[in-house]
Amino acid sequence: xxxxxxxxxxxxxxxxxxxxxxxxxxxxxxxxxxxxxxxxxxxxxxxxxxxxxxxxxxxxxxxxxxxxxxxxxxxxxxxxxxxxxxxxxxxxxxxxxxxxxxxxxxxxxxxxxxxxxxxxxxxxxxxxxxxxxxxxxxxxxxxxxxxxxxxxxxxxxxxxxxxxxxxxxxxxxxxxxxxxxxxxxxxxxxxxxxxxxxxxxxxxxxxxxxxxxxxxxxxxxxxxxxxxxxxxxxxxx
Numbered sequence: 001x002x003x004x005x006x007x008x009x010x011x012x013x014x015x016x017x018x019x020x021x022x023x024x025x026x027x028x029x030x031x032x033x034x035x036x037x038x039x040x041x042x043x044x045x046x047x048x049x050x051x052x053x054x055x056x057x058x059x060x061x062x063x064x065x066x067x068x069x070x071x072x073x074x075x076x077x078x079x080x081x082x083x084x085x086x087x088x089x090x091x092x093x094x095x096x097x098x099x100x101x102x103x104x105x106x107x108x109x110x111x112x113x114x115x116x117x118x119x120x121x122x123x124x125x126x127x128x129x130x131x132x133x134x135x136x137x138x139x140x141x142x143x144x145x146x147x148x149x150x151x152x153x154x155x156x157x158x159x160x161x162x163x164x165x166x167x168x169x170x171x172x173x174x175x176x177x178x179x180x181x182x183x184x185x186x187x188x189x190x191x192x193x194x195x196x197x198x199x200x201x202x203x204x205x206x207x208x209x210x211x212x213x214x215x216x217x218x219x220x221x222x223x224x225x226x227x228x229x230x231x232x233x234x235x236x237x
Contacts, residue, residue: 001116002095003046006087007034007104008054008078013222022056024104025063026220029230033220034060034104038068041102044113046071050094051104052087054078083191085181092178101194103169103219107229109236110215112170119172124206125198126172127151129165130213137161140219141195143210151208154195156187165210167195168217172209176201 011023018026024034038049049068053060053075060075067073076090088101098119102108110128118126129143137158144153144162155162171194180197187193202208218229 001046001119002048002050002097002099003041004050004052004088004091004095004099004101005034005037005041005104006052006078006084006101007060008052008057008081008087009105010055010081011105011221014220014226015223017223017226022059024060026226028107028220028226029233032063033107034064035068036107037102037104038064038071040108040112041100042069042071044100044116046100049073050091050099051075052078052090054081083187083189084194085184085192085197088173088194089178089181089192092181095178096175098172098174101169101171101173105220106169106217107220107233108168108170108213108215108217109232110213110217111211114211115170115172118209118211119174122207123172123209124174124176125201126209126211127154127198128168128170128211128213130168130217131164132166134161134164137164137166141167141193143167151202151210153199153202156193156195157189168213169219170217171198176204176206180204 007024009023011018025032078087115126141154141156142161143165180200184196
């Protein structure tokens, strides 16, 4: 299965950690975040990596070249950072089958392989989700569930979260997701949200599966996030 890795961000909140490198190459416990992401994806069977680059993207190209541990890497460019759906849409034309998405600035430990398994079993989209506090839910994509526990929609950064189940930056998607990413309108933040594209798929009758994270993840945006990820990694060793 091909893996798409959005890695175009600037990382302004990381302060001096990004003075000499793009955000995805910031090290966590001595290893660039993007390397950790690639390791996880290759470990669950990814046979090609499509990396979405933007800010200082040439440094990422130079660092990894055309392959990682024998797995080929393709690069596509996101000149304007207009949201996750926009980033994923840059890979359209390179992918003809189901694929997995792993945000390049997330450090994740857990059951990623289950996302691939669900996708291969016929899901149109598979969401790796985590349960968080209501305060944390206000900062990310939140699942709105019906009475039977099925996903009705995903709401991005809501003031009043409809649940405390949130997306984690890891998704299984099928090719119709590209069309959904093209059809959505920008959000109030001026970004094309993957949450809106998946909601569009749900409204069209898509089969959306949910996998609960059995492990942990850190969305790295600040130096404190780096330190938290390093503590969790140390606890694993």
